[in-house]
Amino acid sequence: MSIRQNPAPTRLPDFGNLGVMLRCLLGVNLLALFAALARNTALARLPEELVELAALVEPPLIASVALLYAAGRPLARLPYAAALAAVMLASAALAALFMALFTPPGLPPPSPLRAALWAAAAAAAVLLYFDLRHRAFSPALTEARLMALTARIRPHFLFNSLNAVLGVIRSDPRRAEQALEELSDLFRVLMAENKQLVTLGEEIALCRQYLDLEHLRLGERLRVAWDIEGCPADAQVPPLMLQPLLENAVYHGIEPCTEPATVTIRAERAGEEIRIVLSNPYHGENAHHAGNRMALDNIRERLMLFYDLEARLDTEAQEGLFRATIRLPYRRGGST
Incomplete structure (x- = not known):
């Protein structure tokens, strides 16, 4: 049976939800993995490259997730475009701040501007994933309600x-x-x-x-x-x-x-x-x-x-x- 349903309004995910936080962490780490594969031609250096990337990515990533958790309610009140811009700016600012203040020992000092651009792009990619997922699951929610009614x-x-x-x-x-x-x-x-x-x-x-x-x-x-x-x-x-x-x-x-x-x-x-x-x-x-x-x-x-x-x-x-x-x-x- 075909279900016709108005498209759900675009909105930010609930950053207080455990599943959302885990998907944010997993998504950014997958992007880091793809970046390591793209820039590294020698497979023997891949584990070392991943460790270096993790040392650069994990601290600002965890800080960004914690900040979004704390700011979830104010962000939910903003229009989607403004909320999207706020998330990207916050992620970029945290990444630049960490790169400027905390350089992992043994690694060359990274560029704060480059880190900010990568963080903003990663935030946009993760939010795009959540938007597509939300649109895909909206009809599924209606389908599940009808299935539940039939079974109940x-x-x-x-x-x-x-x-x-x-x-x-x-x-x-x-x-x-x-x-x-x-x-x-x-x-x-x-x-x-x-x-x-x-x-x-x-x-x-x-x-x-x-x-x-x-x-x-x-x-x-x-x-x-x-x-x-x-x-x-x-x-x-x-x-x-x-x-x-x-x-x-x-x-x-x-x-x-x-x-x-x-x-x-x-x-x-x-x-x-x-x-x-x-x-x-x-x-x-x-x-x-x-x-x-x-x-x-x-x-x-x-x-x-x-x-x-x-x-x-x-x-x-x-x-x-x-x-x-x-x-x-x-x-x-x-x-x-």
Whole structure:
């Protein structure tokens, strides 16, 4: 299916992101490697040439990355052209300053002007890479949202929920009406574009509605334990991050049980990190395990698209318990 999408606005990368910093370091070092290969015809001298280049490149490079990390928010407020010029000028100034003040022992004094020009060119090349990467990943984000929507809502959930509502219409019409409202709210959120982060409080409210519907169907077989007091409700998370995990927990952990079983949700803040752990009974490999893996891979991809390398989803199964752990940076509601 072809997806038409307006091109994303050009902007600087988030220099506070671990993945961005690592790519900056790797990109400039690759440029230095190519420069060493281009200027050196004797392969025997290549290791020595690389060591000399590293002694010249690494100090201003690390200083530039640290400066961009500190100035990330002010730079984000500038127009792209002005921010690009500021990054290039800062990189050039730091390179010239280091070359003028700190010459590695045993090496001829480098030209500060030449170092500044090389630093500005390297900064422009790295920013061009990030711009192209951002443009390439924008359609992928939409594609991932549609894939996540398809994987998240299984037909059996819709049919079972409607059958559960039909089962209580006569005996408890008020509860049936409430269940239909919850189902409507759930699908309204699922059908939205979900481009922006939401608060953890909103995500948990949606999960409670989903679990209410499943409890209507499964009755006392489904028990839920919440431990979320240690996590701020204003923490920003990707939309529909927990609901697919809860659906997996119900589908793979609770439905096969003949006795009451518990799904546990724990959330806490540890420094500048949010940690969310979902656990449910584990019954080993089964015919539906491939669908479980697909949903988990889908969530991992969405975390990568929202946070790059700063968030991850880990899973483990042991002693009859399946556990999914999400770690992501703590961002307050309304923060950029």
